[in-house]
Each structure stands twice: as structure tokens, then as C-alpha cells.
Amino acid sequence: MELKRTPFYSLIKEIGGKFVPFAGWEMPIKFTSDVEEHKWVRSEAGVFDVSHMGEITIKGKDALKQVNYLITNDASILKDGEILYTPMMNHNGGTVDDLLVYRVSEESFFLVVNASNIDKDYQWMVDNNIYDTTIENVSDFYAQLAVQGPKAEIITQQLFNENLSEIKFFNFKYLNFNGESILISRTGYTGEDGFEIYLSPKIAVEFWRELFSKGESLGLKPIGLAARDTLRLEKKMALYGHELSDTISPLEASLSWCVKMGKSEFVGKNYLLKQKESLSRKLVGIELVDKGVPRHQNEITLEDGTEIGFVTSGTMSPSLQKPIALALINSEYAKIGTEIWLKNNQKLKKGKVIKTPFL
Amino acid sequence: MAQVFDGYGYTKEHEWVKVEDGFAFIGITDYAQGELGEVVFAEFLKSEGDKIEKGDEFASLESTKSTSQVFSPVSGEVVAFNSKVEDDYEIINSDPFGDGWLIKIKLSDPSQIGQLMGATEYNDFLDTL
Numbered sequence: 001m002e003l004k005r006t007p008f009y010s011l012i013k014e015i016g017g018k019f020v021p022f023a024g025w026e027m028p029i030k031f032t033s034d035v036e037e038h039k040w041v042r043s044e045a046g047v048f049d050v051s052h053m054g055e056i057t058i059k060g061k062d063a064l065k066q067v068n069y070l071i072t073n074d075a076s077i078l079k080d081g082e083i084l085y086t087p088m089m090n091h092n093g094g095t096v097d098d099l100l101v102y103r104v105s106e107e108s109f110f111l112v113v114n115a116s117n118i119d120k121d122y123q124w125m126v127d128n129n130i131y132d133t134t135i136e137n138v139s140d141f142y143a144q145l146a147v148q149g150p151k152a153e154i155i156t157q158q159l160f161n162e163n164l165s166e167i168k169f170f171n172f173k174y175l176n177f178n179g180e181s182i183l184i185s186r187t188g189y190t191g192e193d194g195f196e197i198y199l200s201p202k203i204a205v206e207f208w209r210e211l212f213s214k215g216e217s218l219g220l221k222p223i224g225l226a227a228r229d230t231l232r233l234e235k236k237m238a239l240y241g242h243e244l245s246d247t248i249s250p251l252e253a254s255l256s257w258c259v260k261m262g263k264s265e266f267v268g269k270n271y272l273l274k275q276k277e278s279l280s281r282k283l284v285g286i287e288l289v290d291k292g293v294p295r296h297q298n299e300i301t302l303e304d305g306t307e308i309g310f311v312t313s314g315t316m317s318p319s320l321q322k323p324i325a326l327a328l329i330n331s332e333y334a335k336i337g338t339e340i341w342l343k344n345n346q347k348l349k350k351g352k353v354i355k356t357p358f359l
Numbered sequence: 360m361a362q363v364f365d366g367y368g369y370t371k372e373h374e375w376v377k378v379e380d381g382f383a384f385i386g387i388t389d390y391a392q393g394e395l396g397e398v399v400f401a402e403f404l405k406s407e408g409d410k411i412e413k414g415d416e417f418a419s420l421e422s423t424k425s426t427s428q429v430f431s432p433v434s435g436e437v438v439a440f441n442s443k444v445e446d447d448y449e450i451i452n453s454d455p456f457g458d459g460w461l462i463k464i465k466l467s468d469p470s471q472i473g474q475l476m477g478a479t480e481y482n483d484f485l486d487t488l
Contacts, residue, residue: 029424030396033396033397034396034397034422034423034424035397035399035423036397038423226396226422226423226424229423229424230423230424291400291402292400292402292421293399293400293421293426295426315423315424316399316400316421316423318399318423323400345402345404345419345426346404
């Protein structure tokens with residue numbers, strides 16, 4: 001299958017972005033050094049092309065009820081202009097995707113889903129559309145940029161007259177850019193302050209150029225998706241296909257804060273009610289004591305090699321300069337300080353369960 | 360453009376071999392280090408004195424995002440690992456053909472050297488990627 005390209009492809013190619021195939025897209029993995037880019041976002045500001053992300057709208061009289069039926073978090077607490085993060089479950093205790101839910105109005109919701117899951121999510125929502133709402137996959141109508149880092153606000157502010165400090169964390173607004181309406185939300189996937197900006201592909205390149213013409217001297221740099229992954233991992237933000245999957249429940253993935261058992265029926269509720277009584281595996285943070293870099297699917301074992309779980313994501317943390325991992329392990333070993341072993345590079349390496357987020 | 364030098368033998372997996380006094384020094388090419396990105400950890404999977412066969416995995420080079428296995432392009436006995444690399448992984452990026460070498464092997468079958476690509480051939484191969 002031919003890889004899709006975002007509106008920023010040529011521009012990013014020109015400035016030295018290195019591309020890899022990701023979820024059916026040709027995406028910039030890095031520009032110079034993934035480690036330096038990571039640190040830059042922690043201390044200054046960077047922009048990520050995340051146009052591969054999907055957007056789905058749910059509209060109609062019962063849109064709120066429909067959204068709340070599909071997700072584990074509670075959208076009824078949202079006011080217009082507010083956002084929440086939530087898993088969306090299947091009927092078997094697994095997770096279809098994790099997403100952001102934007103409440104435009106009680107009758108209109110804008111959902112942001114993972115690139116690799118767009119078709120699956122859309123089909124799932126349509127198949128479970130019990131309130132007869134209008135569900136549309138509008139992904140092709142949006143490019144997306146994420147401006148992230150301590151200087152994100154001051155840089156993004158240069159493009160708008162409206163005071164961006166009024167957009168609070170997990171809130172959004174529609175603003176005007178060169179005559180086009182764009183959606184700007186104070187959200188992100190790095191653990192830093194910042195914005196995610198959804199805009200028409202038509203004005204995408206123009207927006208990028210203006211952002212850099214005003215922001216470069218303030219410290220803005222383009223950042224690749226490799227750094228995005230290590231940034232989110234240090235902050236223990238889940239990545240679908242790793243911490244969450246069709247066979248991992250939100251409770252197992254430490255997302256009980258996004259599961260609202262008190263609300264009326266939602267997909268997965270019955271399963272979770274049972275699972276809650278005895279959760280057999282848990283997501284924990286691990287620090288490797290021996291030298292090495294933990295990797296997705298490395299086995300976690302006891303000293304005698306008995307398997308107790310597996311790594312969901314691992315890296316050499318650029319901020320902490322030590323090997324860290326998230327791992328799904330048997331609950332009885334989830335206590336902080338527990339010694340565990342990791343099968344990595346044909347060796348058994350010692351590690352321990354530590355507090356998360358790592359940073 | 361990735362650097363390629365005369366005097367080295369090359370593989371399609373982007374390892375290089377340089378022969379000096381019957382010993383083969385092996386490392387990864389400039390192209391390979393560029394693809395891998397910043398090396399944040401390097402681990403040798405063999406010990407000094409081990410026999411190694413052509414195609415055996417002998418090192419693992421890690422960036423934040425991925426692991427690259429390095430395979431021996433020749434057979435022989437492991438004489439030494441470059442301990443400098445274990446103290447300062449960055450030299451694999453900054454000097455892949457020099458201080459960033461990985462392993463020294465006493466060749467058991469010197470004819471294997473003739474099967475490697477020369478600089479021109481490797482350059483042509485890079486052009487196809």
C-alpha cells in the first residue's frame with residue numbers, strides 16, 4: 001500500500017526531516033538527534049507534525065449519550081469547549097483505542113483518535129451507534145500540529161490576537177488564522193505545556209511558515225516522532241499498541257482515573273466491574289539496574305526465569321539518562337521496590353519496580 | 360551524504376571490515392550510524408576468545424527508539440572488543456570508521472574478505488536505497 005503524506009511532507013523533507021513509515025503514513029522520525037530534540041522540548045519548545053492523527057465527529061440530539069456509551073470516562077462533566085482523555089473499550093475487556101473527546105456542544109463532539117486505528121474506530125462507533133447519531137470520519141479535512149514545551153504559549157501567541165493564556169489545560173477554542181477557522185486546544189503528548197492545532201490542509205503550510213517566522217527566534221524547532229515517544233514515555237502516557245490494546249483493559253493500564261463506574265451503561269462496564277474485584281496484572285514502571293535498554297515485548301521474569309509479564313515500552317530516558325520501561329506484570333509483583341529480571345539481548349538483567357511517572 | 364572510504368570491505372547490512380596484519384577490525388558504516396541515530400547503549404554479545412561464524416550476531420547498538428543487531432561479516436576468533444565504545448557510545452556516531460570500531464577478529468578464512476563489497480560497489484549500493 002502506498003504511504004500517505006501529510007501537507008507538511010515537502011516542507012519537512014526540505015529542512016532535513018528523516019522519514020519512516022508509521023501507521024500507513026510517511027512521518028518524520030527525527031531532524032537532527034532524537035535525544036537533543038527530546039531535551040529541547042523539555043526546556044524550550046518544539047513543533048510536531050501529527051497530521052496522521054484521526055478525527056471523527058459524532059453529532060445529533062443524543063450525541064452526548066452516544067459518546068458516553070462508547071467511552072469509559074464521563075463526557076457529561078464537560079462544558080462546551082472542554083476536552084477529556086478516555087479509553088474506548090470492546091465487549092471483551094480490551095481497548096479499541098484511547099482518544100480525546102472535544103465537546104463542541106451537547107449535540108456535537110469532535111473525537112481525536114490514533115492514526116493506526118482510524119478505520120477500526122470509525123467502524124466500531126458506527127456498529128455501536130445505539131442512539132442513531134451522525135458519525136463521520138473527517139480525518140482528511142484536518143492537518144494537525146502540536147506545539148509543545150515551556151515556551152509553547154509565548155511562541156503560539158505570536159500568531160493570534162486572542163489571549164492564549166485564557167485557554168486552560170484541556171480546553172479549546174476556534175480561532176481565526178488568515179481568514180480560516182482553526183481549532184486550538186491546550187493538550188499534548190509530551191507532559192509539557194502546549195497546544196494541539198487542527199487546521200485545514202489548505203492553510204497548513206502557511207501556518208507552519210508563519211509559526212517559524214515568528215517563533216524560531218524564540219526557540220522553536222521541528223521535532224520528530226522518536227522524541228515524541230520518549231517524551232510521552234517519561235510521563236507514563238499510554239501508547240496504543242503498547243500499554244493499551246485489544247487485549248489490555250484500561251484498569252490494567254493504570255487508567256482507572258478515566259473509568260467512571262458510576263455512570264449508566266457503557267461498553268465494557270460489566271467486564272470492568274468483575275475485573276475490578278481482582279486485577280491480575282498491572283502496569284508498572286521499571287528501572288533497569290543492569291546495563292541495557294528495555295524493549296517492547298522483552299519478558300519480565302523472576303530470578304529463576306519464571307515469566308511474570310512483559311515490557312510494553314522501554315527506552316534510555318533522555319532526561320534521566322537511565323534505562324526505563326513500562327511493563328504489564330502479575331499484580332503480586334507490582335509493589336514499588338520489587339526486584340524483577342528482564343530478558344534482553346539474550347541475557348537476564350536485573351531491574352526494579354519504581355514510582356511513575358518517571359519524570 | 361554518508362561517507363565511504365577505500366580500504367574497507369562492506370556488507371549490505373552496512374558493516375565494514377578492515378584487515379591489518381591478519382586481524383579483521385569490524386564496525387558499522389557512516390550510513391548505518393546515521394540511520395540508527397544517537398547510540399545510547401552498546402552491548403557485546405560475545406566474549407574474547409569465542410569462535411565467531413560469518414553471520415553471527417556479536418553486538419547490539421541501541422538508540423532511544425530502536426535496537427540494531429550487528430553481524431560478523433567474517434569467521435574467526437574474537438581477539439578484542441573496543442572498550443572505548445563502552446565508555447563513550449557517541450564515538451560510534453562521530454567516528455564510525457575509526458575510534459568507533461567494535462570488534463577485532465583473528466580470521467579463520469581470509470578468503471571471506473574477497474566476498475565483501477569495495478568502496479565503489481558499496482557507494483552504488485547506497486544509491487539504490
